Amino acid sequence: MIGEFELIKKLTAILEDNSIGDDTAYINIDNKVSLNITCDAFLEDVHFLRRYPPESIGFKSISINVSDIVANGGKPLYSLISLMIPDDIDERFIERIYEGVKSASLFYNLKIVGGNISKSSKLGIDVFLIGEVDRFVSRAGANVGDDVVVSGTLGDSYAGFKLLTSKKQYEEYELRLIERHLRPTARIDYINHIRKYASASMDISDGLSSDLWHIAERSNVVIDIDLNKIPISRELRLYASKENLNPYDLALSGGEDYQLLFCQKKEHFNPFLDNTVIGQVVEKGKALVLVNGKELERTGFDHFKNRQ
Numbered sequence: 001m002i003g004e005f006e007l008i009k010k011l012t013a014i015l016e017d018n019s020i021g022d023d024t025a026y027i028n029i030d031n032k033v034s035l036n037i038t039c040d041a042f043l044e045d046v047h048f049l050r051r052y053p054p055e056s057i058g059f060k061s062i063s064i065n066v067s068d069i070v071a072n073g074g075k076p077l078y079s080l081i082s083l084m085i086p087d088d089i090d091e092r093f094i095e096r097i098y099e100g101v102k103s104a105s106l107f108y109n110l111k112i113v114g115g116n117i118s119k120s121s122k123l124g125i126d127v128f129l130i131g132e133v134d135r136f137v138s139r140a141g142a143n144v145g146d147d148v149v150v151s152g153t154l155g156d157s158y159a160g161f162k163l164l165t166s167k168k169q170y171e172e173y174e175l176r177l178i179e180r181h182l183r184p185t186a187r188i189d190y191i192n193h194i195r196k197y198a199s200a201s202m203d204i205s206d207g208l209s210s211d212l213w214h215i216a217e218r219s220n221v222v223i224d225i226d227l228n229k230i231p232i233s234r235e236l237r238l239y240a241s242k243e244n245l246n247p248y249d250l251a252l253s254g255g256e257d258y259q260l261l262f263c264q265k266k267e268h269f270n271p272f273l274d275n276t277v278i279g280q281v282v283e284k285g286k287a288l289v290l291v292n293g294k295e296l297e298r299t300g301f302d303h304f305k306n307r308q
């Protein structure tokens with residue numbers, strides 16, 4: 001099967017539109033209204049399992065879309081939701097998904113204005129989200145000399161997913177990793193910073209290694225990352241040492257962290273955010289990602305291939 005990213009390239013070639021390729025699409029109407037729009041399907045057995053708490057399924061389906069809006073400097077406003085419902089599901093389960101949707105809409109201060117329901121063989125929730133944006137920040141603006149910055153810590157969600165699917169009794173730190181997988185929070189606290197200072201930005205949904213490549217390719221720059229600077233949580237360190245894994249591998253290839261990856265001038269570092277400088281943009285004119293001086297392998301999540 002063809003990979004997800006090759007397929008996107010083929011489809012955008014059919015549409016003959018080079019503007020496609022960011023987390024959200026930018027729309028400007030008569031120089032009066034600037035919006036960014038996005039949609040993301042959240043599907044049973046691809047993105048979640050039916051035994052997950054239904055409220056978390058609803059909450060996460062909204063978070064992953066808000067994360068894209070925020071990544072481009074937007075503020076989420078309105079949403080439409082399409083539900084795909086199999087026959088073997090009870091009504092209460094769907095209501096509980098919507099309780100999660102409601103708490104996400106209150107948390108992110110957005111309004112669900114409509115949607116649609118259809119029958120399906122698997123459960124799915126497809127969210128369309130619209131935001132307002134006064135400066136759209138794409139993946140394409142990284143400049144030589146910029147710092148490369150990430151929010152939060154990376155790799156937690158993947159560890160949480162592994163724990164959820166491998167055991168039933170958990171320690172406190174394991175529950176925190178699971179929470180990061182089940183109920184990620186989009187970084188709305190970064191909206192102003194991204195809008196004002198980021199030269200290029202995206203959210204980390206597929207995994208840092210492939211997302212760094214997305215910025216390098218769209219901006220046509222060489223990014224040089226220092227592996228030891230990648231922020232790792234205390235919980236992930238505990239998990240990795242117990243499982244005999246390298247926490248940096250998990251942070252690079254895990255995916256679904258819904259943190260932000262952005263570039264900015266050095267002087268715009270914000271000490272009041274939980275952000276970390278992990279490297280620099282060192283050259284323009286070709287796309288390459290180096291980690292500790294060596295080309296970085298893309299090990300992130302591709303929906304059409306198996307998760308490693």
Ligand SMILES: [Mg+2]
Nearest residue numbers: 023068203205
């Ligand atoms: Mg994204």
